[in-house]
Amino acid sequence: MGRWRPPQPGSTPVITRAGFESLRRELDELWRERRPEVVRALAAAAAEGDRSENAEYTYRKKQLAEIDRRVRYLGKRLPALRVVEQAPARLDIVYFGAWVELEDEAGAILRYRIVGPDETDARRGWISVDAPLARALLGRKVDDECEAHLPEGRHRFAVVAVRYEIENGTDAWP
Numbered sequence: 001m002g003r004w005r006p007p008q009p010g011s012t013p014v015i016t017r018a019g020f021e022s023l024r025r026e027l028d029e030l031w032r033e034r035r036p037e038v039v040r041a042l043a044a045a046a047a048e049g050d051r052s053e054n055a056e057y058t059y060r061k062k063q064l065a066e067i068d069r070r071v072r073y074l075g076k077r078l079p080a081l082r083v084v085e086q087a088p089a090r091l092d093i094v095y096f097g098a099w100v101e102l103e104d105e106a107g108a109i110l111r112y113r114i115v116g117p118d119e120t121d122a123r124r125g126w127i128s129v130d131a132p133l134a135r136a137l138l139g140r141k142v143d144d145e146c147e148a149h150l151p152e153g154r155h156r157f158a159v160v161a162v163r164y165e166i167e168n169g170t171d172a173w174p
Contacts, residue, residue, distance in 0.1 A: 013081050016085075146159070
């Protein structure tokens with residue numbers, strides 16, 4: 001018996017301008033710098049003779065496959081993305097791109113930025129718009145409370161502050 005699973009829902013195709021430019025730079029670097037470098041190393045490893053026992057050849061083939069896989073993904077993903085460059089009309093409500101300060105049940109202050117799924121970074125506090133916490137926060141205002149179903153269980157949060165970055169890199173507080 002197989003382990004059939006229904007397909008996962010697609011991720012939301014939104015991204016910030018900085019995130020879009022970062023992905024475009026990554027694609028350019030992979031295609032123009034990394035891939036030719038790996039192809040040269042692969043050709044050199046192949047020229048050494050017996051490929052069946054050539055660890056360098058096997059490694060470079062796998063490395064090239066990983067680069068090609070990422071290039072294909074970025075080549076399809078970048079045209080599908082919608083860049084959100086402006087702050088919303090109402091700066092006091094949580095929307096895509098917002099920096100949100102929350103107070104949890106223990107009184108700790110947490111700070112997150114709601115970004116596209118392609119630019120999440122837990123160390124920086126950037127969470128995907130598709131994440132359960134972000135979905136619970138969307139549409140909330142300062143002093144609103146929300147409940148999120150996180151992997152550890154249900155948690156309640158209060159929105160303390162909402163802030164947006166404008167195109168020129170400055171901050172916008174309501």
